[in-house]
Amino acid sequence: MQRIARLKPSSLRNTTALHNIKSFDHRLSSVPWSQLRRYVAAPAKPTLLSPKFSIPWLKALELKEKNSVVKMEANKSQLTPKRMSDSYSSYTLEFGKDEWLVDSYVNATGQLRLGNIFMDLDALSGVIAYKHAGEGYTIVTAAVDRISLLHPPTSFCDMELRGMVTWTSNRSSMEISLEVVAKEENKTVLTCQFTMVALDPFTKKATNINPLIAETAEEKRIFARGEERNKFKKALASTSLEKQAPNEEESNLIHKMWRQQQHYKGMYSSNMSILTWRQKLDPGVGKPAKVMYMSDTEIQTTQIMQPQYRNRHSYMIFGGLLLRNTFELAFTCCAAASHSRPRFLSMSPSVFRESVPVGGILYLTAKVVHTDTAPTGGTRVQVRVESKVRDVHHSSLRHTGTFTYTFDTEADFQVMPKTYGEFVSYIDARRKAEAEQSWLDTRDEVPDNLEGSIVE
Known part of the structure; x- marks a missing residue:
């Protein structure tokens, strides 16, 4: 053997x-x-998700139980400015050469499984972050600023994932811009930005990292775009309904939708299939078949977090797994609501509020929160996925993040809120959709003339 x-x-x-x-x-x-x-199914070469842990899980568990800390050498007393090119990394998925690799990225209908690409992008972000910050930190995914599908691939040709640090806060956070390029067609398939934060491995508090140098005019432009994105995220957060009440236009919309759903609510008797007096007076009145109550679109899943997906230097689950799971649940939710196959467009800026520990019970809840007419016909659908976690003893429930995905569907349908909480979700999603339309282009081309590779 x-x-x-x-x-x-x-x-x-x-x-x-x-x-x-x-x-x-x-x-x-x-x-x-x-x-x-x-x-037979062994991978042809190491992948981005191949284990890169400093110690095996059983050893880490033993040290944790003894309240020991794995000491990592790090010189943080002197921070050294780094160039963008210093963190540049690329990785090629050789789909055109390895049909068994395709097997790991294909879905049931023979199309690219985007959730696995999201996992790879998060893993690549971690590699890039460590290149910039250096070892001795715990790097965590703080936010996904945007994922945009620009040119859906038409075949399983070789795809190159590449990226680099494009902005830093001069404190603990760094923005990493990435893209996926179909090499055969030389087209950018997907772009995104991740925000990674460096934590002290002992105190688990944010710690300063190397500043970023922007030397050329192009690098200065890219850095400025990162600064703009940071301001945009703060402005978007300030308009959240958790901080700001609905304005007059939104209040009027809520009232109009409430009256409409109350109208539908009175159409049928709650305990028998007979017409109510309102239907007898107006037989043509009733809830259209294309209208769905928001609560009827909700689906849930539960999963225990295993150590195979932990962060390389901690006892936490890495963010890529959450991206894959939330995306696939959002896709399923949209398909179930529309009775059609959705087409992914983008992921709105989303924040990882808390880390998910290994061994935790993860609860994901997906719901269609906003619909509108798509520019090309059909319906544009926003699906929100709430992520919560408990420990294995099912003690307190902690909110770990909210992820919003946008799809286009061929179906013509409309989601209808019923409770005040659902109206708030609808208006909040509507605000995000309008804000993103005003932010026309947030992507930056990642230069392909820089040399670098993470393949070991």
Whole structure:
């Protein structure tokens, strides 16, 4: 079996190759086929999600139980300014050469599984953040500023993920701009920005990192865009309904929708299938089939967080797993509500409020919170996913983040709030949609003439 383990996985991916292996070495003749085939699905090379932990989980657990701390060498007394090019990293998914790699990124209908790409982008952001800040920190995902699908790929050609630090706050946070490029078509498939924060591994508090140098005119423009995005996020947060009451126009809209749903509510008897007196007076009145109550679109999922997806230097789950799970739940929610296949457009700026610990019970709740007519016909749908976590003993419930995804669907339908809380969610989503329309282009091209690779 040691001989098999040393062979390239590509040589183990068909029955003929397995026969050749057995005939080549008679010592393998007694090895069961089931054991040989264990190696068939092995990855062709290390991926972004390959373990990069400093110590195995069982050892980390033992140290944690003894209240020990894994000491990492770090020289934080002197912060060294870094260039954008210093953190540049790229990674190629060789879909065109490795059909078994495609298997890990394809969905049930033969299309690209975007959730796995989101996981890779978060992992690449971590690599870039460590390049800029250096080892000795705990790097966590603080926010995803935007994910925009620009040109959906038409085939599984090779795709390059690349990015670099494009803005820092001169304190603990850094913005990382990334893009996914289809190499065969030379088109930018997707762009996004992640905000990563450096924490002291001992105190778990935010700590200062190396400042960023912008030297060329292009780098200064990119840095300025990062500053604008930071201000935009703060302005967007200031308009949240948690801080600001609905304005007059929004209040009128809430009242109009409330009257409309009250009108629908009185259409049918609650305990028998007979017409109410209002229907008898006006038989043509009733809730249209295309109108759905917001509460009827809600779906939920629960999952225990296993150590395979932890952050490299901590006992917390890395943000990419949350992105994948929330996106796929949002997609499912939109499909169930519209009875059609959604097309992903973008992810609104979303904040990771708290980290999710290994062993925690994660609760995700998805709901359609806003609908509007899509420019090309059909419906533009916003789905919000709330993330909460408890420990395994089911003690206090903590809110860990809110993620909003936008889709286009061919179906023509409208979501209708019923409770005040749902009206607030609707108006808040409406504000985000209007704010993003005013922010026309937030992407920056990541230069492809910088050399760098994270493949080890």
